[in-house]
Amino acid sequence: MFGDYSLGDLGAILAMQGFAGLILFSVYVLMALGLAIIFGQMGVINMAHGEFMILGAYVTWMTSTTVQHYAPWLFPGYFFIAMTLAFIASGSLGMLVEWAMIRHLYRRPLDTLLATWGLSLILQQAYRSVFGAREVGVELPDWMMGSWQATDSIQIPINGMFVMALTILITIAVSYVLFWSSWGKQVRAVVQNRVMAGAVGINTEKVDRYTFGLGCGIAGIAGSAFTMIGSTGPTAGQLYIVDTFLVVVFGGAASLLGTIASAFSISQTQSTLEFFMSGSMAKVITLLTIVAILMMRPQGLFALKVRK
Amino acid sequence: MSSNKSGVLMSDETNKGLNSPFRRKLLMGMAALPAMTMLPKASFAQAPATSAVNTTGLAVTDTEVTVGILHSVTGTMAISETGSVQAEKLAIEQINASGGVLGRKIKFIQEDGASDWPTFAEKAKKLLVNDKCAAVMGCWTSASRKAVLPVFEQYNGMLYYPTFYEGLEQSKNVIYTGQEATQQIIAGLDWVQKTKGAKTFYLLGSDYIWPRTSNKIARKHIEGHLKDSKVVGEEYFPLGSTQFNSVINKIKLTKPDVIYAIIVGGSNVAFYKQLKAAGIDLSKQTLLTISVTEDEIDGIGGENIAGAFACMKYFQSLDNPNNKAFVSAFKKMWGEKTVIGDVTQAAYLGPWLWKLTVEKAGSFDIDKVAAASPGVEFKGAPEGYVRIHENHHLWSKTRVGKAKADGQYELIYETADLVEPDPFPKGYQ
Amino acid sequence: MIINSRFFNRSELIGFVSLAVLLFLILPLSLDIFRLNLVAKYLTYAFVGIGLVLCWGYGGILSLGQGVFFGLGGYCMAMFLKLEASSVANTKIQSTPGIPDFMDWNQLTAVPMFWKPFYSFPLTVLAIIIVPGIFAFIIGAAMFKRRVGGVYFAIITQAIAAILTILIVGQQGYTGGINGITDLRTLYGWDIRTDHAKFILYFVEVVLLFGCIIAAQFIRLTKLGRILVAMREQEDRVRFSGYSVANFKIFAFCAAAIFAAVGGAMFTLEVGFMSPSFVGIVPSIEMVIYTAVGGRMSIFGAVYGSLLVNFAKTMLSESFPQLWLFGLGGLFIAVVLAFPSGLSGIWADYVQPRIDRLLSSRKPKAAWTESSVADGAPAE
């Protein structure tokens, strides 16, 4: 299959293919981070995670049309405003949902799965009623489109680099918040021992609410970033949810590092396979491999060995 | 007066959640009463007796005839099917304004297929068995059509199906108002070879029957009928897939003269955005698609797809009086911002072709309508002149358009004559 | 003595008889054949629901991949019917007559090996039971032996549903792709599309449904049923009472899979086709919804749940298509938050005591105890 091509060509493709894998990796990390926080730290299965992402995407779309209409001079930088707004919108909705629904279900993880599925149906229909059934296109400022000509034959998409940079930034921010800030210590204290944490004066309800809000807010940012590469429609969120859960579970639920490692291995496997076979088969084989590995190692890649 | 109003009326009626046929009939009778008193006497005079035009117990009264609209209003396909519903309602309103069908106003019952194939079958059956619809405008995906086809054949209904599709089907009970695959594909490939000197093709598609069958026909045509041409790659992606970077790299490696893309739905957005981001400039790289109408460009964003060529039978920008009137009526009814794609236009043809056929047959009876269909011409079609073929598909022109940044297509080429529909093409199977 | 050797206790007997009256008499007499066929379609989900009661309600194993088994059963039946519908006479127009149309479109020139057994009806019936059973056994054995449970099991079954859907859609030459296997006509020459056939099929299905109800009730009343409950609560205690927990979970999962497959096969017969849209994640979760609404601990609840939710779906989507998803989503949240044991829980907690108070002089407390012996307390 590659006999006809020069070595230089192949090298360039290899580099670009590696980069394609990295973009996929960033996408997975962005999707999974919020979920990893909610699932890993709180044990809640949020099936509406995709819908929180789409909310971020719609917020981005609204920002872009508003800015285009009222403040065109702001357009080149609107994306940063949009991401902030997406974070706030998804995060607040998340906190509302936590207050109304999730907090009643902390002892029934499987039930959170079912209830949030109901929520996802409602959100989908809400988007359809508000924004219409059609997909909306988000217009990007010119500097974000196109590609960077690394060498004669290697082109790296700018939006891909943007997503990667964003992923790194958010990962660092999340690690900081969870592992170094005092709030993060409270979160981890609550995760480890809710009763004790309450006894030493941590407002566990508040911690829960903000943790859930943070996870959803990150989903909002992810959705905002996805408008650069994917589509924004009422049901687009559903496409991501299974992949996202697999990334989190495969990584070992309670470990952020695991999530990143699993996103990396899954994305590299998939993008490599995609190069040698059709997209459909690549997906099937990737999923099958994950399921097979999970059957052999149910705790995921990174899990602490603890006494039960 | 607007069909919005009739839509409200309709939904009011269907609201009552009728489950027994008795109650439904009773209510329909009641609904018909005020309508009868309101109607001008004149239309009675023109209308032939119901007993003469309806011998099989369809829902035809002296003043009204009922048709069904069956599309997805909810679920993933709602995105695509909205335009068809709008076009069908527009056509029905226009027909009613111009005196109806055989002097009867068209009343429509709308059902939601909910993007779910058994629901389509279930609702089709309801429209035929309970509501006795004289015709049904509906379906979008092949899967939904395949699901309802046995229902239409069993209960002898008439379906007007608007989407361009893979062919390999022909039924007495269906009029296919969109193009079948060979109509859409062959002329386009001939054109791209002639004008672009294309020798190598990369075929892409979403993973289901229409892209696969279409690419099969394209491959046969490229390898068997175009000189010195070959296919250098063929790839399929799961529906809804949003990752195309790998295939874009393969395209960069193989450097085909033409990318032939049949990607549908949300995947389109991802594909064209990623294509652009990867530095593939569509003003230099020829890309020919048969799946992106103006509707899809709305989501993709014109700036991402500008320069691509699409091959189908209709573009909103067609410059003819029929189309100008159609576009302005459509926008008046559904808003300035709506766009009209190939399928929407084909859906608009459905009610009109049915009206013309009924009037040619002089009867609403399904058998007579089916028999009268071949040869029915519609001179007012926005795409120009169309005619129904013996095989219940349409004779229509094939056109190539070039996508512009404003989301419209610019007409580049159209076939001189109508292209004959050939759902079972010899040598392409 | 609390030991109730009767097969049904009083409230279950009421449930059984009233369901039988409803399905055998009231519905067939009051509905036209179109609506009756819809009921038949709804009831195919009740098979899945009964399986979920055993495996989720009793065993605590939530599978979000029941659509896989529903689909496997349905596809087995559809393959048989499709082969019968693809006689040489019916398919003259094809380049290779005598094979299913979609194979012809995909350049297959002969029926593939794995289709061959489906020329035979007895083998097909066998396959409807065996194929999903074995598949469930493999999944179950792989996961339960390694103690994968709860949330992880749910997510993995979901992934399996996704994989199978992509496979079926991708291998359209062998499976019919996204269109599924359509245009099924006859069973041994008997046209299954006629009203008369639909009427008979309805009764066949109801009889099978009662077969499944009785089988599930039997399982529930044996020690195995009690072990399932025990396992849900204190897995370790069961293990240290000398039982192999994994084997019991595998059994429950396989039983649920087989019930689902029977439902799927009936679905194919009732609706006349099978497509990958019943295999995926969304239908699988919807089936869980039906069960949850009916009551995850109640076999009859699962049947009523499937009927009611689907009935509501049809009604609502006929009159307010926009509202349907709001309704379904809201219903689901409400059931999970406020009524974890669903309709049967509402019945047992609110309606049943009142009826008892009205009908008998026995103390309500005693009546409650008896009925809850049968229904079991809701899972916490």
Next chain:
Amino acid sequence: MLIGHQPKEFLLAVSGLTVSFDGFKAVNDLSFYVEENEIRVIIGPNGAGKTTVLDLICGKTKATEGSIQFRGKELTKLKENEIVKTGVGRKFQTPSVFEDLSVFENLEISFPRGRSVFGSLTFQRDAKVKERVEEVAEMIFLKDKLSTYADELSHGQKQWLEIGMLLIQDPDLLMLDEPVAGMSVSERAKTAELLNRIIKNRSVLVIEHDMKFVEDIAHKVTVLHQGQILSEGTMEKVKNDPKVIEVYLGH
């Protein structure tokens, strides 16, 4: 595996047993032997590894090294339910009974018959089962509560019920993890009486903190500290062992 065949009198032979969790050795090179009909009590400060030892014997935790022989059978390679079938019964620290089942059903589940899937499908509640259940229920003071759901029992009654579930298994080695923890004084006395009755014809391994209780029942005491044996012998001997005193007082 330094030990070949143990002398017959040892029912349980634990040798060189080690388990480590991420490098932390919860049990470290532990060896001890339990004879037929012996009552052995394991004591030790919190975190000494007492519960882990029971977990290792009953298979809940897998050993990193070492061997556990029960009647000459190697337990470290068996699954939990197989270990139960060799005759080892285990009671957990917190009462683990099936709250959604009645007392009768709780006991019935432990009856050693029909433990395979198909065995349990064909299991019949015959006279023998009823008789045995009632007999045990009487022993654990729950005769009149057979139809009560386990979630309505008091804490002490749940503990008894779990002991009853073990009794019905009729194990040769009974392992009890803090059987009187959380009990009232009168319940405690009744439990001691119950234990004294049921330890006939079997060996018992008990973890307990209550020294009074230990003195009442123990034949031999093993003191664990940081995963290793600190002292072993009669209660008298252990009580006077300076190492033990230091560890206990040091806390």
